[in-house]
Amino acid sequence: MGVLQPQAGLHYPRSTGELRSWFGTDADCLDYLDWLRWPGGFVCPRCGHSGGWATADGRYKCEACGSRTSVTAGTLFDRRRTPLTVWFTACWMFASQKDGVSALSLQRSLDIGSYPTAWAMLHRLRSVLVRPGRDRLTGTVEVDETYIGGDEPGLRGGRAKGKKSLVGVALELKETRGYGRCRMAILADASAASLHPFVTEHVEPGATVITDAWQGYTGIEKLGYTRDRRSQRAARARGEDPGELLPGVHRVASLVKRWLLGTHQGSVDEAHLQSYLNEFAFRFNRRRSRSRGLVFYRVLELAVTHDPVRYGELVLNPQPKAAPPTPPARRGHPPSLEQPRAARPWRSDTGPVR
Numbered sequence: 001m002g003v004l005q006p007q008a009g010l011h012y013p014r015s016t017g018e019l020r021s022w023f024g025t026d027a028d029c030l031d032y033l034d035w036l037r038w039p040g041g042f043v044c045p046r047c048g049h050s051g052g053w054a055t056a057d058g059r060y061k062c063e064a065c066g067s068r069t070s071v072t073a074g075t076l077f078d079r080r081r082t083p084l085t086v087w088f089t090a091c092w093m094f095a096s097q098k099d100g101v102s103a104l105s106l107q108r109s110l111d112i113g114s115y116p117t118a119w120a121m122l123h124r125l126r127s128v129l130v131r132p133g134r135d136r137l138t139g140t141v142e143v144d145e146t147y148i149g150g151d152e153p154g155l156r157g158g159r160a161k162g163k164k165s166l167v168g169v170a171l172e173l174k175e176t177r178g179y180g181r182c183r184m185a186i187l188a189d190a191s192a193a194s195l196h197p198f199v200t201e202h203v204e205p206g207a208t209v210i211t212d213a214w215q216g217y218t219g220i221e222k223l224g225y226t227r228d229r230r231s232q233r234a235a236r237a238r239g240e241d242p243g244e245l246l247p248g249v250h251r252v253a254s255l256v257k258r259w260l261l262g263t264h265q266g267s268v269d270e271a272h273l274q275s276y277l278n279e280f281a282f283r284f285n286r287r288r289s290r291s292r293g294l295v296f297y298r299v300l301e302l303a304v305t306h307d308p309v310r311y312g313e314l315v316l317n318p319q320p321k322a323a324p325p326t327p328p329a330r331r332g333h334p335p336s337l338e339q340p341r342a343a344r345p346w347r348s349d350t351g352p353v354r
């Protein structure tokens, strides 16, 4: 199988104008998802057989077991109530805008029927961003914890935690190009029992882990890491600013807090904070992508291999503030076999791309 790099203007749109011209109808979107899901042709999800017939209702019939499958069945777009044209535009805004998009702004710009619908679309897109088995951070990695979350003005005393969540931050340091990738995860507390699994889950053994002198990191050497322990006392003795012991993770922590307060107006509850952290890390880790369209491509590529996410899974405790979603007014055009298709550049090269 040839492994090609996806190309702008061929495998993914370069601009909003190109997005509109490629994906004017749900049929265009389905065709693109079809190509992303089965780049080498239909493979039956029931029995694994390669090969089948397109049926009149737009599905595939497996030539071995006879089961029928639609392109979106078993993917993130399974049983969707929002047209794919709206989904694609939402995904484009989510992926191509520097700071992503809030549910309110998505609802307004796409004229989506209800806020919960827009909110759930973005959460479904966020849910595909963490692939199991993805690579851990390597080389030299700064690790620290920070509190993120809503201020509780009623609480007394500077140490009152309120609804803030403790978040572990890990960031690769590059010798030549500054910072590499980051990972963030909510921690139960700052004990070794929480911090050691955070390190082992996100950092490849063999890496040098830079931490402060906190005792929760004691013992990570035994897990296969070289610990570079930065002591505040030693920094003070050298006349350095002890607050700048771990400048990289502090930079990431301040960026993510600013993003939550800016783009999302601080309206992020604790139950969903992890998915926002994943979104931030996904975009941060692709900040040098030549094209924002490539990020759009990656998100859709993950979405067609991701299991469906039901609304109930998104709002499982705590209870949602908003009412259950209602289907938005139908937008776009219904798929039709008679509908003339726009040029489909991705079909001109049907080889799998990675």
Ligand SMILES: [Zn+2]
Binding pocket: 044, 045, 046, 047, 048, 049, 062, 063, 064, 065, 066, 067
């Ligand atoms: Zn089959």
